[in-house]
Amino acid sequence: HPPVPALELPPTADGFTAQFLRNLNFDGGVTLADASTNDRYLALARTVRDYLMLHALADQQRQAGAQAKAVCYLSAEYLLGNQLDNDLLAGDLAGVAADAMAACGIDLDELRRHEIEPGLGNGGLGRLAACFIDSLATLGVPSIGYGIRYEYGIFRQTFEDGQQVEQPDAWLTLGAPWEQPRPEAAQTVSFGGRTETVDDAGTVRSRWIPEWNVSAVPYDYLVPGFRNGRVNTLRLWRAKATDAFDLRIFNSGDYEQAVRAQTFAENISKVLYPEDSTPQGKELRLQQQYFFVAASIRDFLGRLPEDFDLARLPERVIFQLNDTHPVIAVPELMRVLVDEHGMAWDEAWAVTQQCFAYTCHTLLPEALEVWPVELLGRLLPRHLEIVYRINEEFLAAVRARFGDDEMRIRDMSIIAEFPVRAVRMAYLATVAGSRVNGVAELHSQLLRDKVLPAFAEFFPEKFTNVTNGVTPRRFLRLANPGLSTLITDAIGDGWVTDLERLHELEPLAEDAAFRAAFAAVKAGNKRRLNEVLQARDGMRVGDGHLVDVMVKRLHEYKRQLLKVLHVVSEYEGVVSGRIALADLQPRTVLFGAKAAPGYAMAKRIIHLINAVGSVVNTDPRLDGRLQVLFPPNYNVTLAESVIPAADLSEQISLAGKEASGTGNMKFALNGALTIGTDDGANVEIRELVGDANFFLFGMTEPEVAEIAQAGYHPAAFYQEDAGLRRAIDLIASGAFSGGDRSVFEPVVSNLLYEDRFMVLADYSAYMAAQQRVDAAYADQDGWTRAAILNVARCGFFSSDRSIRDYIDRIWHTPPTT
Numbered sequence: 101h102p103p104v105p106a107l108e109l110p111p112t113a114d115g116f117t118a119q120f121l122r123n124l125n126f127d128g129g130v131t132l133a134d135a136s137t138n139d140r141y142l143a144l145a146r147t148v149r150d151y152l153m154l155h156a157l158a159d160q161q162r163q164a165g166a167q168a169k170a171v172c173y174l175s176a177e178y179l180l181g182n183q184l185d186n187d188l189l190a191g192d193l194a195g196v197a198a199d200a201m202a203a204c205g206i207d208l209d210e211l212r213r214h215e216i217e218p219g220l221g222n223g224g225l226g227r228l229a230a231c232f233i234d235s236l237a238t239l240g241v242p243s244i245g246y247g248i249r250y251e252y253g254i255f256r257q258t259f260e261d262g263q264q265v266e267q268p269d270a271w272l273t274l275g276a277p278w279e280q281p282r283p284e285a286a287q288t289v290s291f292g293g294r295t296e297t298v299d300d301a302g303t304v305r306s307r308w309i310p311e312w313n314v315s316a317v318p319y320d321y322l323v324p325g326f327r328n329g330r331v332n333t334l335r336l337w338r339a340k341a342t343d344a345f346d347l348r349i350f351n352s353g354d355y356e357q358a359v360r361a362q363t364f365a366e367n368i369s370k371v372l373y374p375e376d377s378t379p380q381g382k383e384l385r386l387q388q389q390y391f392f393v394a395a396s397i398r399d400f401l402g403r404l405p406e407d408f409d410l411a412r413l414p415e416r417v418i419f420q421l422n423d424t425h426p427v428i429a430v431p432e433l434m435r436v437l438v439d440e441h442g443m444a445w446d447e448a449w450a451v452t453q454q455c456f457a458y459t460c461h462t463l464l465p466e467a468l469e470v471w472p473v474e475l476l477g478r479l480l481p482r483h484l485e486i487v488y489r490i491n492e493e494f495l496a497a498v499r500a501r502f503g504d505d506e507m508r509i510r511d512m513s514i515i516a517e518f519p520v521r522a523v524r525m526a527y528l529a530t531v532a533g534s535r536v537n538g539v540a541e542l543h544s545q546l547l548r549d550k551v552l553p554a555f556a557e558f559f560p561e562k563f564t565n566v567t568n569g570v571t572p573r574r575f576l577r578l579a580n581p582g583l584s585t586l587i588t589d590a591i592g593d594g595w596v597t598d599l600e601r602l603h604e605l606e607p608l609a610e611d612a613a614f615r616a617a618f619a620a621v622k623a624g625n626k627r628r629l630n631e632v633l634q635a636r637d638g639m640r641v642g643d644g645h646l647v648d649v650m651v652k653r654l655h656e657y658k659r660q661l662l663k664v665l666h667v668v669s670e671y672e673g674v675v676s677g678r679i680a681l682a683d684l685q686p687r688t689v690l691f692g693a694k695a696a697p698g699y700a701m702a703k704r705i706i707h708l709i710n711a712v713g714s715v716v717n718t719d720p721r722l723d724g725r726l727q728v729l730f731p732p733n734y735n736v737t738l739a740e741s742v743i744p745a746a747d748l749s750e751q752i753s754l755a756g757k758e759a760s761g762t763g764n765m766k767f768a769l770n771g772a773l774t775i776g777t778d779d780g781a782n783v784e785i786r787e788l789v790g791d792a793n794f795f796l797f798g799m800t801e802p803e804v805a806e807i808a809q810a811g812y813h814p815a816a817f818y819q820e821d822a823g824l825r826r827a828i829d830l831i832a833s834g835a836f837s838g839g840d841r842s843v844f845e846p847v848v849s850n851l852l853y854e855d856r857f858m859v860l861a862d863y864s865a866y867m868a869a870q871q872r873v874d875a876a877y878a879d880q881d882g883w884t885r886a887a888i889l890n891v892a893r894c895g896f897f898s899s900d901r902s903i904r905d906y907i908d909r910i911w912h913t914p915p916t917t
């Protein structure tokens with residue numbers, strides 16, 4: 101009989117308090133009187149985790165012995181955001197926690213503010229993974245998230261003289277109360293060495309003689325479903341030196357060498373690569389990728405019964421590849437099946453093909469990962485052999501269907517020959533997986549037509565779409581308590597797990613009292629944002645201002661420069677007298693963006709935004725009616741304050757470049773109107789909310805393709821548009837750089853002579869759309885009506901719906917009870 105748990109369910113304030121004090125005393129080693137904020141935070145977090153653990157244990161009991169098929173989500177990134185509020189909400193613990201803290205004389209909000217978010221991702225892809233594990237748990241899908249426990253997450257951004265400076269994100273230093281190390285479940289992961297062939301009773305087999313290995317230690321995070329008693333696991337791997345490590349590499353038992361070797365091993369999970377979209381082909385990154393997928397596959401196989409017939413593996417698991425980062429899992433599973441379990445190649449290939457599916461998250465050709473054969477052969481020689489064989493058989497099948505069309509063969513080969521011989525990971529994933537999906541309708545179409553057309557022709561049945569989504573728990577229920585209460589008062593609280601019910605709000609757009617209440621919530625959210633910005637950065641949004649927000653990674657294709665040109669044009673208009681100050685709609689333009697540390701142009705654009713801000717914000721001729729705020733270090737936590745306060749959401753990428761976007765969904769769900777191009781999921785947002793409630797502008801993807809084909813000449817737009825010319829000339833004149841014309845010269849000349857993402861071509865359409873915004877905002881009541889309709893019609897963008905689509909179209913893993 102199991103021991104009676106010390107904690108009782110349902111939780112009570114007394115029980116919670118007692119457990120909190122136990123954690124404070126015995127885990128933290130302090131009395132309540134002596135406890136620091138950090139001590140109290142850690143004890144609170146532990147207590148919350150203890151309650152979730154009760155659910156997790158019960159859940160494990162229920163699921164034990166069940167033979168359900170599981171999803172293993174393989175992702176190099178999870179951009180989790182704060183855990184405390186999320187777990188209080190999911191476990192329905194907020195009330196007792198508040199009472200318990202009050203009983204102890206502790207300010208719960210202070211502990212909330214003390215949390216440091218785990219920033220184990222770069223942007224959209226990592227945040228999507230975090231939303232998906234939330235939805236998987238809420239829907240009750242058997243699943244495990246696998247990833248890397250980076251010791252340093254995405255860098256902390258600071259500005260010095262307006263320029264980005266990166267600081268290390270030492271998120272673990274004050275303790276990590278949400279995680280549980282499981283050293284007994286460590287896996288060994290090998291690297292390097294060579295292969296040799298052996299004669300195995302007449303069949304020639306290859307086997308791998310690795311040269312060195314590291315230990316992968318799992319750290320588990322509880323992933324609670326929303327009040328359903330389900331608790332899934334996010335298992336993140338940390339690299340540790342093995343005892344035997346290095347003795348062979350570094351040829352002596354020399355102590356210093358051995359210690360250095362330890363550092364070498366532990367480097368593998370040291371830091372998240374902060375580049376998104378321009379893979380650098382770094383050896384350490386390939387080590388990270390193989391490290392986590394090899395450990396994860398072994399871990400999952402270890403959960404199957406001892407005598408399990410691996411031919412039936414597809415009945416038990418689907419490995420979802422979050423972009424190409426985990427694609428080395430394909431040859432790894434082949435190696436495990438063939439080399440370690442003696443399965444015949446053809447059978448192993450049939451199993452492998454059913455066990456993987458691949459999600460592509462980009463359209464930029466430079467973002468598609470390729471690994472030089474030289475590097476792969478050095479680090480993972482057996483895997484390279486396996487990839488060659490997969491390619492050989494695949495190309496034989498292509499020849500069988502299309503004949504010896506060498507152009508086509510070169511086009512479709514998993515191995516590129518130029519500029520160096522290299523493995524194209526997206527091709528490998530497409531050949532190996534049972535399904536390939538894009539992340540919005542337009543993206544999936546372009547994937548078929550432009551990125552992988554030869555593969556779509558060869559495997560038409562593999563290609564599908566799953567439009568992204570966001571979790572309504574974090575991004576509506578938690579981030580926007582005012583709106584949540586308003587919605588729940590109107591239609592009940594079922595929307596939290598059934599977001600399409602927001603449709604029931606539609607008639608209320610015509611209800612004046614509801615509109616007034618909705619507008620009051622938005623005003624309250626702006627005040628709340630001001631408290632956060634004031635404390636964090638000494639900034640504030642102007643009273644009565646339209647809050648115009650562009651938050652996302654800094655990338656030329658996303659076109660922060662287009663937004664800057666709008667601001668500069670408005671500024672120039674007032675200063676030159678062409679726009680009367682009284683006619684200027686008061687606006688605060690808020691940017692948030694990190695640039696990859698090696699991306700020089702992105703960093704110059706950050707500098708330009710800050711420079712424009714410091715001139716515009718202080719020029720008395722503008723009288724504060726136009727403000728540019730750029731709080732540093734935009735992250736999930738700041739997003740949760742910014743998004744609910746926004747009036748206008750900037751989604752202005754060049755059509756055909758943004759795969760989906762997910763920020764766009766969060767804004768619309770929180771009642772911001774979108775100004776956007778016909779790109780990514782903007783297309784679907786506009787279809788759902790209606791043209792009258794969306795500010796569409798700019799070229800369509802086919803128009804972009806056409807002018808690219810004909811030869812794009814940005815300078816022609818500069819010549820023909822006087823407003824554009826004045827804005828660019830003002831930047832070029834040094835007006836934002838203390839008269840120094842050289843500072844932003846590279847930005848200006850890039851716009852005039854290259855402008856890869858056609859900022860100048862869309863400038864006039866964007867300016868016209870912003871005029872429509874100003875006119876619409878002048879009618880506050882009409883604006884609020886449109887905002888309500890955005891909320892009411894965006895239930896489709898719940899990540900719960902995305903997960904259901906994955907289940908129906910790709911995984912075939914029904915929820916269990």
Ligand code: 26V
Pocket residue numbers: 222223224225226228373374375376377378379380423461462467539568758759760761762780
């Ligand atoms: C790529 C790389 C390349 C190597 C260095 C490290 C690294 C890290 C991340 C990435 C992924 C970039 C792709 C990405 O984040 N795509 C975004 O995915 C979102 C979720 O599907 C989608 O909403 C965005 O439109 C898309 O840009």
